[in-house]
Every structure is written in structure tokens, then in C-alpha cells.
Amino acid sequence: MAKIITISREFGSGGRELGKRLSEALGIPCYDHQIIELVAKEYGFDQNYVAHMSEKDIVAAYPSTIARGFLAPNYALQQSVQIASAQHRMIRELAEKGDCVIVGRCADVILDDMHPMNLFVYADQQSKVARCIARAAKDEDITEKEILKKIKQIDKNRAEYRKTFADGSWGRKENYHLCINTSGKEIKSLIPGIVSYIKAWYGEPS
Amino acid sequence: MAKIITISREFGSGGRELGKRLSEALGIPCYDHQIIELVAKEYGFDQNYVAHMSEKDIVAAYPSTIARGFLAPNYALQQSVQIASAQHRMIRELAEKGDCVIVGRCADVILDDMHPMNLFVYADQQSKVARCIARAAKDEDITEKEILKKIKQIDKNRAEYRKTFADGSWGRKENYHLCINTSGKEIKSLIPGIVSYIKAWYGEPS
Numbered sequence: 193m194a195k196i197i198t199i200s201r202e203f204g205s206g207g208r209e210l211g212k213r214l215s216e217a218l219g220i221p222c223y224d225h226q227i228i229e230l231v232a233k234e235y236g237f238d239q240n241y242v243a244h245m246s247e248k249d250i251v252a253a254y255p256s257t258i259a260r261g262f263l264a265p266n267y268a269l270q271q272s273v274q275i276a277s278a279q280h281r282m283i284r285e286l287a288e289k290g291d292c293v294i295v296g297r298c299a300d301v302i303l304d305d306m307h308p309m310n311l312f313v314y315a316d317q318q319s320k321v322a323r324c325i326a327r328a329a330k331d332e333d334i335t336e337k338e339i340l341k342k343i344k345q346i347d348k349n350r351a352e353y354r355k356t357f358a359d360g361s362w363g364r365k366e367n368y369h370l371c372i373n374t375s376g377k378e379i380k381s382l383i384p385g386i387v388s389y390i391k392a393w394y395g396e397p398s
Numbered sequence: 399m400a401k402i403i404t405i406s407r408e409f410g411s412g413g414r415e416l417g418k419r420l421s422e423a424l425g426i427p428c429y430d431h432q433i434i435e436l437v438a439k440e441y442g443f444d445q446n447y448v449a450h451m452s453e454k455d456i457v458a459a460y461p462s463t464i465a466r467g468f469l470a471p472n473y474a475l476q477q478s479v480q481i482a483s484a485q486h487r488m489i490r491e492l493a494e495k496g497d498c499v500i501v502g503r504c505a506d507v508i509l510d511d512m513h514p515m516n517l518f519v520y521a522d523q524q525s526k527v528a529r530c531i532a533r534a535a536k537d538e539d540i541t542e543k544e545i546l547k548k549i550k551q552i553d554k555n556r557a558e559y560r561k562t563f564a565d566g567s568w569g570r571k572e573n574y575h576l577c578i579n580t581s582g583k584e585i586k587s588l589i590p591g592i593v594s595y596i597k598a599w600y601g602e603p604s
Contacts, residue, residue, distance in 0.1 A: 314571065314572070363571075365518075365571045365579070366520070366579075368577075371574075371577035373574065373575045381599075381601060382595070383598070385594045385599060391590075392589070393583070
């Protein structure tokens with residue numbers, strides 16, 4: 193059985209770092225930004241544009257007037273759907289190659305029939321703010337208030353994006369196999385435990 | 399730092415077995431029914447009575463007429479509070495002895511200032527029903543419908559009991575350090591992974 197680990201995460205919880213470190217410890221590839229790069233390359237889009245479009249709520253981008261039949265779907269919506277669909281295909285192609293870790297992008301939903309092991313990474317507000325401050329560029333002058341606003345907005349976008357494709361809510365523990373609270377912890381220190389848990393889950397000796 | 403592991407669990411998720419096996423693997427005591435036994439002994443109550451009273455909602459047991467000033471608190475309520483308070487004291491006494499696993503009884507809330515590691519064990523409905531059927535006595539003629547009703551009722555009682563003592567909701571992932579989904583898994587098979595995670599969490603080599 194291929195070991196496909198998907199990681200959903202709250203912004204600032206260290207989920208991306210966790211995915212990267214996990215893939216290194218397991219000796220399997222980690223797909224994160226690569227998905228954006230591949231999609232951008234295929235469609236000739238700018239990477240930042242794809243990143244931006246691929247975490248926005250497709251339905252919210254759809255003007256309500258359209259639903260009422262006044263206008264034809266607009267170009268932004270069309271591109272948003274196109275990018276989402278390209279991402280889906282890319283994620284499936286990557287997962288079909290074999291064992292891997294995939295960070296974000298609703299991979300848990302997209303790969304459901306391939307029975308991935310789905311992790312959710314979260315943390316308390318204090319830890320998320322501290323992590324965001326620590327990783328902000330030195331010359332980036334960002335206040336705690338702005339960080340909190342950013343955390344809230346990005347997580348809202350992720351939840352909305354997921355809603356477009358799946359019934360189950362983003363972050364609801366029932367949708368994941370293991371929910372990891374990283375509050376006050378260094379991600380690095382948790383990796384050996386998570387690796388063992390993953391091996392146990394797949395019935396392998398630790 | 400004492401290793402105090404609290405386990406909150408959905409009925410039928412295998413949380414009790416997980417606690418017992420975890421304590422064996424870690425070589426530390428597991429307190430579960432012993433708490434009931436100790437409280438029953440101290441107050442000269444029947445064990446079943448204590449077990450029953452200690453997972454009931456204290457507030458709901460308090461007749462609304464009392465709140466309106468018509469009646470003096472009744473005997474059942476008095477006993478319920480007495481048992482809850484004895485349980486609190488007992489849980490603290492046990493935790494102060496050193497490393498341990500404590501199953502249920504709001505130990506995560508009661509021991510908050512001792513910084514326990516709090517686990518939540520859950521599973522999908524199908525797995526919980528299957529587990530309940532498997533552990534029902536052979537001569538116990540219980541239908542799936544009755545099991546589902548029991549699961550719902552017991553989990554409701556647990557949530558209400560917790561509400562009496564703490565702000566945070568029972569089962570809300572933010573209140574726990576690790577949430578473990580046991581759906582379709584043998585508890586035994588997950589233990590090595592959980593043990594490693596606990597060690598990593600406490601900064602010990604695995």
C-alpha cells in the first residue's frame with residue numbers, strides 16, 4: 193500500500209515545515225510549492241498568480257449576479273476553475289508515482305479513493321503568531337494585529353476552498369487520521385514520534 | 399517533568415484499551431476504574447452508583463425550580479457534587495504520585511496546572527458500533543440501534559459533565575495535544591507510534 197501522507201494545516205502552525213521534515217525522515221518526496229510550479233508552467237501563468245488563485249474560494253469569486261442569470265461566467269472564474277482542475281490532475285499524477293507527502297491543496301479530498309493518511313496540524317494563537325514573526329523577513333515590518341488578520345484570512349480561504357470540493361469541513365477532526373497540536377513545540381522535536389505513528393498506522397515495525 | 403497522560407475518548411473508540419496498553423508500554427500506572435473504586439470506598443457508596451453519578455451532568459441534575467428559589471438543593475444533587483469533588487481530589491492525589499495515564503473523568507481539566515499531555519481518542523460511527531458489538535457479552539442481545547443510542551447518550555453525558563468544570567468543549571481538538579482517530583484500526587497496532595510520539599513530545603529520545 194502506497195504511503196500517501198496529506199497535510200492540512202492552520203496558517204502559522206508549522207504544517208509546511210512538518211511536511212518537509214517528515215518527507216526527509218521517511219525518505220519520500222514532499223510536494224508543496226512544486227504543484228504550483230508545475231501548474232504555472234503548464235498554463236504559462238505566473239507562479240504567484242497560481243498560488244493566489246488556488247487558495248481562493250472559487251464559489252465566492254463567482255459574482256452573485258451570474259447565479260441570477262444576468263451575466264456569463266467571467267474570465268477570473270474560468271481561470272480559477274482551470275487552475276483548480278489542473279492542480280487536481282497534478283496531485284493525482286504525483287500520488288500515483290508512489291509514497292509521498294503532500295502539503296495542503298485539498299489533497300486529502302482529491303486522493304480520497306487512494307486512501308491517504310490525513311494529518312491536520314494546528315496550534316494556539318500565541319504559537320502561530322510567534323512562528324509567523326520568527327519567519328517574517330527581518331526587514332518586514334508587520335504588527336501582531338496584521339499577523340492575526342492574515343492568519344484568520346488565510347485559514348478562512350482554506351476552509352472555503354475545501355468547501356468547494358468536499359462535504360466535510362476543513363479542520364474538523366473527524367476528517368483526519370491524526371490531529372497534531374504544535375503549540376509551544378519545535379516541529380523538529382515532534383518528527384520522530386510522528387514517523388513512528390505513521391509506521392504503526394501502516395502496520396510497519398517502528 | 400512528570401509524564402501525566404490524560405485520555406478523553408468517545409464511547410466505543412477504544413480509548414480505555416488505548417490507555418491501558420499505553421500505560422503498560424510506558425511502564426507507568428493507569429487510573430481508570432480505580433478512581434471510582436477509591437471514591438466509592440471513601441464514601442461507602444456502591445461502585446455502580448458512583449460510576450453512574452460521576453458521568454452525569456451535575457447541572458442538569460439540579461432541578462430548575464431550585465434556581466428559581468422554590469426548593470432547597472436535593473439529596474441527589476448534593477451527592478453528585480460530593481462525588482465529583484472526591485473524584486477531583488483523588489485524581490490530583492494520584493497524579494501527584496508521578497507518571498501515570500488517567501482515562502476520562504475530566505482529568506485534563508482537573509490537572510491543567512500540572513501540564514498533562516492530553517489525548518483525545520475518536521472513531522467513525524461504523525468502527526464504534528463494531529467495537530461495542532465485539533465487546534458486548536455473548537448473551538447480551540443488543541441491536542445496532544440500541545448501541546447507537548447508547549454511544550450518543552454516553553458522549554452527551556461526557557460533554558455535559560465536562561461543561562460543569564471547564565469552558566472548553568469536550569472533543570474540540572484545540573483542547574488536546576493529540577487527537578487519534580482509531581477508525582478501522584486495532585488499538586494494539588497504534589501503541590508503538592503513540593508511545594514514540596509521547597516521548598518526542600516530552601523531549602526524550604525514542
